[in-house]
Amino acid sequence: MMELTVDLQYLLSKGGALQVRFSVPLDAPRIVVLFGPSGSGKSTLLHCIAGLLHPAQGEIRYGETIWFDAARRISLPPQRRPAGLLFQDYLLFPHLTVQENIAYGLRRWNRAERDQAARRWIDRFHLTGKENRLPLSLSGGEQQRVALARTLAPRPRLLLLDEPFSALDLRTRARVREEVRQWVREERAVTLLVTHDLVDAMTLGDDLIILSEGAMLQQGPPLEVFSRPATPEVARIAGVENLLPAHVVESSAGRVVLAVGKGRLIAVGELSRGERCLVAAPFSRLFVSIRAEEVILERGEPAQSSARNRLTGVVQELIPVGAQVRVVVDCGFPLTALVTRQAVEELALQAGAEITAVIKASSVHLIPG
Amino acid sequence: MSWEALWLSVKLASLTSVLLLLLGIPLAHWITTSRWRWKFLVEAVVALPIVLPPTVLGFYLLVAFGPRSPLGSAYEGIVGTTLPFTFGGLLVASILYSLPFAVQPLATAFSGVSPRLVENSWVLGESRRRTFFRIVLPLSKQGIMTAFILSFAHTLGEFGVVLMIGGNIPGVTRTLSIDLYDQVQALNHRAAAETAFFLLLLSFFFLSIVTYLNRNQRRVNDGTDR
Numbered sequence: 001m002m003e004l005t006v007d008l009q010y011l012l013s014k015g016g017a018l019q020v021r022f023s024v025p026l027d028a029p030r031i032v033v034l035f036g037p038s039g040s041g042k043s044t045l046l047h048c049i050a051g052l053l054h055p056a057q058g059e060i061r062y063g064e065t066i067w068f069d070a071a072r073r074i075s076l077p078p079q080r081r082p083a084g085l086l087f088q089d090y091l092l093f094p095h096l097t098v099q100e101n102i103a104y105g106l107r108r109w110n111r112a113e114r115d116q117a118a119r120r121w122i123d124r125f126h127l128t129g130k131e132n133r134l135p136l137s138l139s140g141g142e143q144q145r146v147a148l149a150r151t152l153a154p155r156p157r158l159l160l161l162d163e164p165f166s167a168l169d170l171r172t173r174a175r176v177r178e179e180v181r182q183w184v185r186e187e188r189a190v191t192l193l194v195t196h197d198l199v200d201a202m203t204l205g206d207d208l209i210i211l212s213e214g215a216m217l218q219q220g221p222p223l224e225v226f227s228r229p230a231t232p233e234v235a236r237i238a239g240v241e242n243l244l245p246a247h248v249v250e251s252s253a254g255r256v257v258l259a260v261g262k263g264r265l266i267a268v269g270e271l272s273r274g275e276r277c278l279v280a281a282p283f284s285r286l287f288v289s290i291r292a293e294e295v296i297l298e299r300g301e302p303a304q305s306s307a308r309n310r311l312t313g314v315v316q317e318l319i320p321v322g323a324q325v326r327v328v329v330d331c332g333f334p335l336t337a338l339v340t341r342q343a344v345e346e347l348a349l350q351a352g353a354e355i356t357a358v359i360k361a362s363s364v365h366l367i368p369g
Numbered sequence: 370m371s372w373e374a375l376w377l378s379v380k381l382a383s384l385t386s387v388l389l390l391l392l393g394i395p396l397a398h399w400i401t402t403s404r405w406r407w408k409f410l411v412e413a414v415v416a417l418p419i420v421l422p423p424t425v426l427g428f429y430l431l432v433a434f435g436p437r438s439p440l441g442s443a444y445e446g447i448v449g450t451t452l453p454f455t456f457g458g459l460l461v462a463s464i465l466y467s468l469p470f471a472v473q474p475l476a477t478a479f480s481g482v483s484p485r486l487v488e489n490s491w492v493l494g495e496s497r498r499r500t501f502f503r504i505v506l507p508l509s510k511q512g513i514m515t516a517f518i519l520s521f522a523h524t525l526g527e528f529g530v531v532l533m534i535g536g537n538i539p540g541v542t543r544t545l546s547i548d549l550y551d552q553v554q555a556l557n558h559r560a561a562a563e564t565a566f567f568l569l570l571l572s573f574f575f576l577s578i579v580t581y582l583n584r585n586q587r588r589v590n591d592g593t594d595r
Contacts, residue, residue, distance in 0.1 A: 052488050078491040085492045091485055095507045104503075105493035154494060 002026040004158065004190065008058030008068070010041070010048055017056075018044050018214040024192070024207070026063060026157075029184050031191045033205035033222065036237060041214040042194040043088065046160045049192070050085040051078035062158065084156030088163045090147035092135035098122070098146050099131040105154035121149035125179075141172045148176075152183060159184070159191040165200060177204060198239055202226065210234050228365050232287050235367060241292035241326070241336040243367075247285050256366070260288055263332025265309050267364035287367040294363035295337035297327060297347055298356050309359040311335070315349055325349075329357050371564075373540050374548035381456070381544060382524040385463040389471040389520045390513065392464065397475035398501060416469045423466065427533025430462050434534075452534075459535040459542050463524045470519040478512020479505055511582045522575040526568065 003023045010018040018041035024032050034042045047053040049060060051067065054075055060068040067076045092101050103118040122131050125145040135143055144167060151159070164180065165173045181204055184191050195201055201208055201222055208222040217237070218230045229235035235243045246260040256267045265288060313331030320326075325344050327337045335357055339349075347355065400412060418426060434441040434452035445451050452458035482505050490500040506513075528546045535542030537551070545564060552561035 050492050052492070078488070079494050079496060083492070085489075087485065087489060091483070091489045093486060093490075093504060104490070105495075107495065107499075150493070 002063040003061075004063075005059070005061040006045075006049065008048060008055035008060060008070075010044055010053065010055040012041060012044065012214060016214050018048075020045060020209075020211070020216050022209060022216065022219060024190055026190050029188045029190065030206045031181070031184055031193055031204050032207045032209060033201045034192060034194045034209050034211055035201045035205075036196065036211035038196060039213070040211040042211055043162050045211070046085060046162050046192060046194055049158075050083050050160055051076060051081050052085075081158075082156055083158040083160055084151040084154065085160040086147055086151045086162060086164055088166065090143050090167075092143055092146055092150075094135055097132050097134060098127055098138070101135065101146055102149045102153055104150055117153055121153055125149050140167050141169070141176075144168060144176065148180070152187070155187065157189060159189045161191060161193045163194055163196070165195070165197070180204070198226075210237055212237055227291065227363075229289055229367060232367055235287070235289045240289045241338070242288070242290040242295070244288045244290075244333055245285065246288045255361075258288060258364075258366075261333030263311060265359070265364055266361045267366060268307070268361040289365045289367055290335070290359060290363060292326065292336045292338035294359060295335060296358040297329070297337050297339055297343065297349070298358060299347060300356055307361055309357075309361060309364065311357045311359070313355060313357055315351055315353045315355055317351060318344065318349060329355060331357055371543075371545075371548050374543050374545045377540065377543065378525050378545040381459060381463060382521045384460055385467060385524045386471075386517045386520040388460070388464055389467060390517060393468070393471035393475050393516060394506075394513075397472050397479055398505075400472070400476050401479040415472050418466050419469050423527065423529025424533055426466060427462065427530045430458075430465070430530075430534050434458060434461070454534075454536045454538065454542065456541055459531060462530045462534040463527060466527055466530045467520040467523045470523045471516040474512050474515040474519060475509070478509035478515075481512070482508045514582050515579050518575050518579050522572055526572065
């Protein structure tokens with residue numbers, strides 16, 4: 001099977017190294033999201049793959065073609081790698097018009113084909129009427145679309161997108177995100193997309209790679225990585241609100257009782273192999289990770305069941321986040337829930353109020369400490 | 370003011386500036402992109418005419434192109450005349466003498482083009498050479514204009530080198546600045562005042578254009594490069 005194989009080490013100028021190893025199947029269109037905080041080496045990785053930076057060690061292979069091999073001193077120049085790179089700040093050529101920018105990579109095509117292709121991209125990206133404008137006179141969203149069209153026009157087999165939506169407002173972002181997804185499907189291209197935006201990662205990624213300080217921490221489908229982070233660091237990067245130190249009190253087949261602060265929690269469900277090792281020894285130390293969306297607040301009597309954790313607690317703090325409110329409840333340990341404004345009113349939530357927090361036992365995820 | 374001297378000066382300055390662009394563009398490109406460790410020596414040689422007394426340059430050119438030097442006899446074999454005291458000799462001397470005035474604005478302009486625009490062109494499949502012609506050169510338009518005007522103005526005003534290598538032959542090597550010197554020697558102060566004022570005006574005019582161009586350059590290069 002054709003694969004893009006990346007296995008490299010790049011020494012970062014600020015010290016430390018970018019060290020990654022992964023492969024991406026090339027048989028079907030697919031978006032791999034590289035996710036991590038800024039400074040984690042995501043852009044550097046894309047530049048290495050595009051051929052603009054040379055890793056100290058390792059190799060990059062695209063199917064049968066060697067793009068880079070440090071040991072054999074092979075490095076295909078960027079011009080000869082069928083990859084398209086969209087830079088974070090677009091970098092439109094300021095002296096060329098919209099149409100000239102889009103057609104820039106098509107010099108070897110004949111004139112009629114080139115013009116036709118450029119016209120198609122102009123229509124597709126809603127740039128009609130602006131083909132003779134210079135980049136400086138365009139809005140941020142328009143510049144972004146021109147840059148994307150210029151990258152896509154030569155039909156790269158591998159698409160490298162560096163924070164493609166970072167300069168767009170929220171509404172444009174949602175639309176362009178959808179367009180990119182559609183393009184990847186239509187052109188059957190494999191895409192590596194760098195982002196530090198959770199929504200980008202969740203909505204676009206077929207596969208997710210978490211990078212931090214140059215190291216690959218976890219790889220998998222986004223939903224799995226975000227709901228079952230492998231380490232406390234991944235949980236933090238993935239924005240898990242509840243990451244609590246805990247230890248095992250008892251464990252039986254598929255059911256674990258944990259002591260968290262002064263409270264108790266039950267976790268059930270398909271345990272991964274790592275988790276099974278973890279809970280084998282009673283009193284082993286670990287972390288519990290619970291996404292705030294998975295915590296439901298309600299009024300009523302607490303009653304433990306094997307499928308649900310019901311915890312009584314006292315509301316400590318209400319933090320509005322956009323249309324939602326983050327509620328911190330003290331139930332023997334601080335627990336954060338994410339609820340709608342409507343729910344806050346209906347439940348009469350305020351600091352000091354007593355409330356019941358409900359968490360499905362299968363939403364309690366265990367991480368080695 | 371002698372019209373013959375003016376015409377000669379303008380002809381010399383135009384030819385020098387055109388040839389300097391052809392020579393200076395590849396040289397400046399090499400200076401901005403090369404990573405050779407001894408590059409600074411080449412840069413120093415290029416800049417030498419700024420500080421070197423023109424007579425020193427003139428002297429060495431005379432020696433280098435004299436009939437007994439290999440270079441001089443080779444030139445004589447091809448062209449049929451020796452270089453010194455001809456218009457050709459004047460041209461070679463002017464090109465060397467004004468080299469830094471062309472190369473430095475060009476190098477500044479080339480290095481002012483964002484290397485990331487260049488990399489972007491490579492990723493889009495264009496070779497280094499084509500990238501230079503499609504991106505670097507057009508974005509250095511002001512630098513090229515500056516280089517042309519500065520070499521033109523500088524050649525117009527050169528004196529020492531011209532006197533050393535060209536002598537003072539009317540219509541062949543007597544340029545405006547030499548003419549001015551002659552007028553003063555002949556106590557023809559009225560004509561000297563005319564020539565001097567004309568040269569002053571011309572230099573001021575050219576420098577104004579250069580300053581104006583460079584003021585605009587900053588704005589252009591801000592481009593989309595945040």
